[in-house]
Amino acid sequence: MSNVKQVPHAPDRNIGEGPFERLIIRGVTMIDGSGTPPDGSVDIVVEGNKIKEIVQAGLPESALANAKVIDAAGMYVMPGFVDTHAHIGGVNQGVPAEYVHKLWLAHGVTTVRDPGSFNGADWTIHEKERSEKNEIVAPRIYAYTCPRNWDKPLTPDNVPEFVQWAIEKGFDGFKIINRWNPDTIVALLEEAKKYNLGTMAHISQTTAARMDALQAARAGLGSLEHWYGLPEAMFADRTVQHFPAHYNYSNEYHRFSQSGRLWKQAAPPHSDKWNAVMDELIELDFTMNPTFAIYEASRDAARAQTADYHEEYTYPSLWNYYQPDPTKHGSFFTDWTTQDEIEWKENYRLWMAFINEYKNRGGRICTGSDSGFIYKTYGFDFIREFELLQEAGFHPLEVIRAATLKGAELLSKENNVPMEFGVIQPGYLADLVLVKENPLHNFKTLYGNGALRLNRDTGVTERVGGVSFTIKDGIIYDAKALLEDVKEMVHHAK
Incomplete structure (x- = not known):
């Protein structure tokens, strides 16, 4: 604490x-x-x-x-814009909540969903309650929690206890991230649904081999964050990502460089497998929250590092957190190569093709920033997400709809309450x-x-x-x- x-x-x-x-x-x-x-x-x-x-x-x-x-x-x-993947700073970044909240509001963000509440359960709920009463200058906060805020390892048997703890605290939903047993995921999704609590998942490589995005959606997951687990659902000639023999997930250069080589391992756009996965996800009313902006430095590190807002608006401790350092999450540019950027450009091309077509077929796409990492600063890079959705093929009106109505629609659906904004x-x-x-x-x-x-x-x-x-x-x-x-x-x- x-x-x-x-x-x-x-x-x-x-x-x-x-x-x-x-x-x-x-x-x-x-x-x-x-x-x-x-x-x-x-x-x-x-x-x-x-x-x-x-x-x-x-x-x-x-x-x-x-x-x-x-x-x-x-x-x-x-x-007002809805940022459905918005961390309220953090201990490691050293930024005060006032800084984060004001940057969001200054860019039109009036509602955020904090995934994981990594500043602590009581801390986040305190901010959420004060925002509801407009006692602070801040967007409306939907607070999602994860087991790191609880004092016990999560198992299928104690999921009901965890959910009751979250309800008593005042949380709106749960985030699934990192190494999870699929039985525990299924138990949490079922229990959350009973109480109209939302669910979101970053299906990391430590989970995807046992449960991909389609399997999680079938089990009742509300939204997929980023894209991990989605290419794995479209593998046609393999069942596991092609990891080099030297790969170590905890080595973030390995993790991110190889992630940039993942989409090309999936079934190609408009193939039978690609279409079948997309059609089933849409039938399940599944939501995609791509967060294109947070990974942009992977395809063009210099652009992200030299953005013209950093000098005046990026907090110095946050800037220090961005710098290459193997001990910091997302600060993996210690030997980032031309080939890594080329691979990520192709990764984006395939990823964007899926997201645009998902939207065209009636799937729900939201906007999330995930700022506070990888040279992405609050507020500014929520707007960058607009530009990247447009690059993916969205009409500007479709971008604004993703940033407003679709985000509100997701939160309404997940908590089974009428829409009030968006x-x-x-x-x-x-x-x-x-x-x-x-x-x-x-x-x-x-x-x-x-x-x-x-x-x-x-x-x-x-x-x-x-x-x-x-x-x-x-x-x-x-x-x-x-x-x-x-x-x-x-x-x-x-």
């Missing part, structure tokens, strides 16, 4: 306006999250923390009396993102430090974009001010 105390909790909220008895977002162009094209201008009326109505062509001036009004003429509004419609929570630039034209304008553009009037290149306002539960946060707070935190820590 001493390590858990090293992670500072977020301070009490002292910024953010609202919620208001009546808030009107006036004259905005709406991208509602469902996949429908932009529509506007509209006036969005919020009462308290709920969307009351959406008025086409605008309200009369008399309706603005006694209301808080945001003049959003020329702006775009989207539902799309802009009356009766839903007032979780909204306001931006000045059209995100469908260029997702780069969603980055906190904006995107470069030539001002044709002055002939000078300037930065444009960034989120203007993030609204969570009807509370308005100035995204630029949040980023200034983060910059000051980073400067002070340096």
Whole structure:
């Protein structure tokens, strides 16, 4: 428990306006999250923390009396983003929760799912409860736990006890990761379902030989994180990944370099095996959470290492954690080769082909960042996930749907509760993102430090974009001010 105390909790909220008895977002162009094209201008009326109505062509001036009004003429509004794989920092990274939360909100993220609650059970539940009450500046938190937060080894026999412990603590679900007995996985999936608790899995190479993604989905798994276990389900001429004789899973260079050679060992795109696995997963209503961004350094290390936000926004202890070091998770670039990057580029090509086709056939794809590792910084690399989904073949509207409605849909399904956010419609929570630039034209304008553009009037290149306002539960946060707070935190820590 001493390590858990090293992670500072977020301070009490002292910024953010609202919620208001009546808030009107006036004259905005709406991208509602469902996949429908932009529509506007509209006036969005919020009462308290709920969307009351959406008025086409605008309200009369008399309706603005006694209301808080945001003049959003020329702006775009989207539902608050949902990051379904979002760690709240960690002891090893040395970052305070305030830093992480503010980076998320500054990039429009209003809901996160913390996989594993690695800062400790009580710590994460404390943040979750304070966020629910808006006592801190933070997204809404869905907290998933894993056996490392419990004081006993997990077995099929004690799964009911573990689940009851999680319920009493206030967790929303469970994360499966690393070496698990398949019988224990099945027992947990069955027990979780009884109590409407979600399940997510990183099916590592220490598990995949005994239970792949399809077998886990058949047993009732809710979502697959990353892609481990999926190529293994499509092996047609082998049953085990081609591990070199010198391979050691605990050697992270071995682990990640060989992972980049895995997709080409699976059945090729659109083959009978590929199609059969995809069709069955879709029939099972199984969710994919690819987290493309977190592995991007594997295919282009220099790009990730020199991202233009690191200097001002990456916390120094986090930057130190990223540096090549065999003792740190994901810091495996001690002898990363040209061939490793070539293999990972091909890995992405095949992986993206599967994810895009899964979406096209009706499968659910969500957005998750998994930031805090491998040169990926909170908030910024959630937006990078948008760009990579677009690279995979998603239309920008499909990307936004994955980041809003589909994430909310997953959380609703897993906990068997009605959807309350993820799309802009009356009766839903007032979780909204306001931006000045059209995100469908260029997702780069969603980055906190904006995107470069030539001002044709002055002939000078300037930065444009960034989120203007993030609204969570009807509370308005100035995204630029949040980023200034983060910059000051980073400067002070340096």
